[in-house]
Amino acid sequence: MINKKIYHWGFSLPAIVLYSLLFILPVTLNFYYSLTDWNAIKITGEVAHFIGFDNFKKIFSNPELTSVITRTVEFGLVTTVLKNVIGFTLALLFNEGLKSRHALRAVYFMPSMLSPLIIGLIFGSLLMTSGFFNQLLGAVGLENLVKPWLTTSGSAFGSVMFVEVWRQTGFNMVIYLAGLQLIDQSFYEAASIDGATAFQKLRYITLPRMLPSISINLLLNLSQGLKAFDIVYVLTGGGPNGSTELINTMVFKEFGKRMYGMSSAYGVVMFIITAVFGLIALKLTNKDFDS
């Protein structure tokens, strides 16, 4: 009774209202509009007719559009794996021992504080044909590798993934450092007495205790990777020949064409993929944690 009065439900109301109105409501509406031909291509104004699953049929029957989805999944998975593997290694490296570890942590964490758009612009300039990266290749005698990295179909997608990994690896490192610092040192001491090798300690002490950190990193990285937009938008704009087009850049493209229904349909595809991979990540990490 006292609880109800002191922890009044009204306290939670403003947050719930704002979040529901401008986050959840749009997401819900998006599901409805994905089933319509909502557009504003005619001067007479906006129209929206219910057309069932036609938008989705269009997406899944055109191989070029379907490949946008597989590419988005590839982008999400590859960047997630790289960010985590490198981030974890850096965390192990900077956890203890090194004198300048605090400065190193700060340097490696910095990129994740910058706007993805700005990072895109910086790398856009470094990776252009005459840019710094190619100058460097020339200087060390690898002239044959010099190419316009962002406008060649073969290298554009890899370059974009590299920039995304560059941006977020430090963030993963910090989460892993946090996890490492929660591990009780006595485990390692006991293992040392028993004569465990460094690898055994990593496998049997560190990794199992890092599962909560791994879980949160997988979730955050997957959701970020699957909805990536800024970096691709500024680095390649989806080109060349659509070879770096992701779902979220398609959402914006269809929006720009005023094909709002189609844009919503891409949004729904992105939502579902995020949900599926999020659940898989949760299942995997939780299962290991219990055993």
Place this chain on the structure above:
Amino acid sequence: MVTNKRTVWNICKEIFAWVLSLLILVPMVVILFNALKTSGEAINMSIAPPSKLHWENFGEVWRVGNILRSYINSLIVSVFPVLISVLCASMCAYVLARRKTKGNLAIYTYFALGLMFPISMVTVVKVTKLLSIYNTQLGVVLVYTALILPLSVFLFYGFLNSIPKELDEAAIVDGAGALRIFFQVIFPMLKPVTVTVIMINFLNCWNEFTIPLYMLPDPDKAVVVQQVYNFYGTFTASWNLVSVTILYAIVPVLLVYICGQKYIISGMVAGAVKG
């Protein structure tokens, strides 16, 4: 002997780490150097230091790029969402953490959804048009607030669980009302996590590009990041000036980062791993 071997190994690791960090530092140095060159010198964005320091580039971009106005715009749409979200999220998390009823747990999960799922901008535009806040700073402030609430609630919730409930009970015995208990007893104790929430949310709002891209077509309301992008479109031939705008956009972020590094990192840690 063993310690010696270990020191040598550590020095090797340290050198390796610093060499690898060039991957992060060199791009920054390239931008800094080219910001001080003439446009002819900066055409290839090389790492060569400028032959003469052209500080006037900063003045030129400040005027042409309307940097002051975009700073003000960015501040408006970063500060207000941060303030609103701190207030709303702390109050909400307080009730959710203190009264763990089934309903409240469901509300907590409801907020957690927002951590994972993408916002759908097309319908956000629709909703804000219906509310007549499309293409206004108020609209962007409210959308940012909605977007950062889940993480804020999550961080406050984790921290509140570590504050003993006996404190509230003592205040109840003293006869304090619900509002007074929260604002005079609980809220001051939330200071560490509040600082973290402020820092993280401020940086996220300041760096946001997608939402202004959809919601603020009006060039007078452009935020810094948008301004940099527009500038890049107009001045692709002048990499020196583009570099200057990039610096204008990242210097405030770096200042916040340098001042608040401790809180940003420790807060992410507390919220993410323990929470």
